[in-house]
Amino acid sequence: MSGTALEAGSIPAPRASIGPHLLSIADLGHDGIAEILRVAEAFAEVERRAIPKVPTLRGRVVATLFFEESTRTRLSFETAAKRLSADVLSFSVSTSSVKKGESLRDTVETVEAMGIDTMIVRHSSAGAPAQVARWAKRSRVINAGDGWHEHPTQALLDCFTVRQVLAERQGRDPGELGTGCFEGLSVLIVGDIRHSRVARSAVLAYNALGARVTLVAPGSLLPPSLEGWPVEVATDLDAAIGRADVVSLLRLQAERGSGSFVPSLREYTAEWGLTNERARLLGPDTIVTHPGPMVRGVEIAADVAELANTVVTRQVTNGVAVRMAVLFLLLGTDPPAAPDEPRKVPAHG
Amino acid sequence: MAERERSHTRPKGGVFVPHAQVLSSADVARALTRMAHEIVERNGGLDEVILVGLQTGGVPLADRIAGILAQVESVQVPVGTLDVAFYRDDIGLRPVLPEAATDITMDLTGQVVVLVDDVLFTGRTVRAALNALSDFGRARAVQLAVMVDRGHRELPIRPDFVGKNLPTRREEMVDVSEEGVLIGMLEDR
Numbered sequence: 001m002s003g004t005a006l007e008a009g010s011i012p013a014p015r016a017s018i019g020p021h022l023l024s025i026a027d028l029g030h031d032g033i034a035e036i037l038r039v040a041e042a043f044a045e046v047e048r049r050a051i052p053k054v055p056t057l058r059g060r061v062v063a064t065l066f067f068e069e070s071t072r073t074r075l076s077f078e079t080a081a082k083r084l085s086a087d088v089l090s091f092s093v094s095t096s097s098v099k100k101g102e103s104l105r106d107t108v109e110t111v112e113a114m115g116i117d118t119m120i121v122r123h124s125s126a127g128a129p130a131q132v133a134r135w136a137k138r139s140r141v142i143n144a145g146d147g148w149h150e151h152p153t154q155a156l157l158d159c160f161t162v163r164q165v166l167a168e169r170q171g172r173d174p175g176e177l178g179t180g181c182f183e184g185l186s187v188l189i190v191g192d193i194r195h196s197r198v199a200r201s202a203v204l205a206y207n208a209l210g211a212r213v214t215l216v217a218p219g220s221l222l223p224p225s226l227e228g229w230p231v232e233v234a235t236d237l238d239a240a241i242g243r244a245d246v247v248s249l250l251r252l253q254a255e256r257g258s259g260s261f262v263p264s265l266r267e268y269t270a271e272w273g274l275t276n277e278r279a280r281l282l283g284p285d286t287i288v289t290h291p292g293p294m295v296r297g298v299e300i301a302a303d304v305a306e307l308a309n310t311v312v313t314r315q316v317t318n319g320v321a322v323r324m325a326v327l328f329l330l331l332g333t334d335p336p337a338a339p340d341e342p343r344k345v346p347a348h349g
Numbered sequence: 350m351a352e353r354e355r356s357h358t359r360p361k362g363g364v365f366v367p368h369a370q371v372l373s374s375a376d377v378a379r380a381l382t383r384m385a386h387e388i389v390e391r392n393g394g395l396d397e398v399i400l401v402g403l404q405t406g407g408v409p410l411a412d413r414i415a416g417i418l419a420q421v422e423s424v425q426v427p428v429g430t431l432d433v434a435f436y437r438d439d440i441g442l443r444p445v446l447p448e449a450a451t452d453i454t455m456d457l458t459g460q461v462v463v464l465v466d467d468v469l470f471t472g473r474t475v476r477a478a479l480n481a482l483s484d485f486g487r488a489r490a491v492q493l494a495v496m497v498d499r500g501h502r503e504l505p506i507r508p509d510f511v512g513k514n515l516p517t518r519r520e521e522m523v524d525v526s527e528e529g530v531l532i533g534m535l536e537d538r
Binding site for chain 1: 434436440450
């Protein structure tokens with residue numbers, strides 16, 4: 001028990017430093033991920049309230065810069081920012097000056113000149129958010145998915161959801177479990193790993209938390225090189241699926257040309273999809289995750305998507321709390337960025 | 350009077366070095382009993398009274414007051430907890446992080462809420478708590494119970510029930526625990 005002694009005395013210091021940007025799970029490490037999961041629990045409680053909104057980031061401005069289409073990630077980030085009382089500006093390529101040929105750099109400088117505190121960037125090119133972060137003078141940058149590279153908040157919400165389910169089964173508080181529940185957990189990632197930024201972030205996150213990650217995919221949909229990846233690779237989905245505590249399905253990314261990497265969708269589904277027959281091989285407690293959007297009938301059978309251990313809807317719900325935590329940790333623990341020049345206040349007579 | 354590690358105290362934690370014991374644990378127990386009786390007296394009973402302990406120091410005190418109320422009035426008063434981190438006005442000025450859970454499951458509309466904290470200092474925590482409470486309904490009244498009022502208020506806030514009025518210097522630190530109330534300084538490790 002600690003006394004609220006000095007006013008300052010009641011305020012805990014951050015347990016892990018996060019920021020200034022969130023570009024990759026690798027920036028966070030075990031402690032950073034643990035801290036985001038911990039703070040996200042507090043925001044999950046806020047979401048359960050009658051009025052799920054807190055004034056924490058009042059006056060801050062968050063801009064979503066999406067150079068690639070998205071439904072849930074953009075809505076999730078915007079909901080998160082609004083529940084923190086931040087102002088949200090939404091930018092999409094189709095209605096912007098990018099159509100007129102404006103470069104990424106000029107777009108970023110324009111947005112930043114308006115006094116934006118955080119830019120949430122999705123781009124089809126890997127590394128674009130990192131480049132934006134280098135250009136940014138005062139704003140924080142959050143990677144909301146860049147090409148085949150990473151999608152850090154998706155991996156964080158996957159971990160958050162898995163922990164929540166494990167805690168519920170034990171009748172405990174997710175916060176109590178800390179990250180110990182990931183120790184030795186067997187995670188199987190299935191499908192289009194080559195084109196999946198979700199898989200890259202998930203591998204890093206699960207590995208940092210102590211889980212064992214196995215990839216299973218047709219050879220053509222594995223990355224060209226797995227050197228340095230802390231993973232095992234399985235070739236037989238039926239054999240691997242029974243041993244997994246968590247099965248993470250990925251979408252076959254037709255827009256990135258995945259279609260040409262497999263002979264036919266039907267063959268892909270038969271070999272690598274979570275069909276009804278294959279779902280019977282799942283352990284009774286195996287959790288099935290999918291980052292969405294699901295293509296039912298391809299990587300997951302329609303009925304499997306409705307099983308109790310399939311947590312896709314819950315992942316979407318938790319995404320808001322996790323993104324609230326990320327926004328709060330990047331913006332709420334640091335002083336507001338100083339303007340380039342101090343404002344001159346005329347002296348009073 | 351043992352020195353105490355305070356790892357979560359801003360900015361990097363430190364060691365709380367006590368100078369003097371202000372209240373013994375028996376004194377704290379007596380003060381809580383008196384405050385419990387004052388709460389009953391002020392509200393003419395305990396109908397529609399809810400205790401809300403402020404995280405983290407106020408929570409055990411709220412539980413103890415509820416225990417005393419159960420003994421003297423044979424009424425089990427609902428007890429909630431509140432973490433005000435998201436409502437603070439110093440977000441962005443210094444690290445502010447949620448420390449512990451908020452747990453208010455009841456609608457506060459029409460209820461008398463007694464906020465319980467260990468130390469009342471600038472009043473900014475209470476200000477944040479008042480804002481937070483309004484998200485849980487419109488309480489008929491909000492009252493404030495603190496174990497120690499150490500002065501130095503920065504807002505027009507006063508407690509309704511006080512364990513001990515304790516004049517302090519600003520840079521001093523007050524520590525309330527099961528061992529009693531200590532006054533001292535936070536020093537670097």
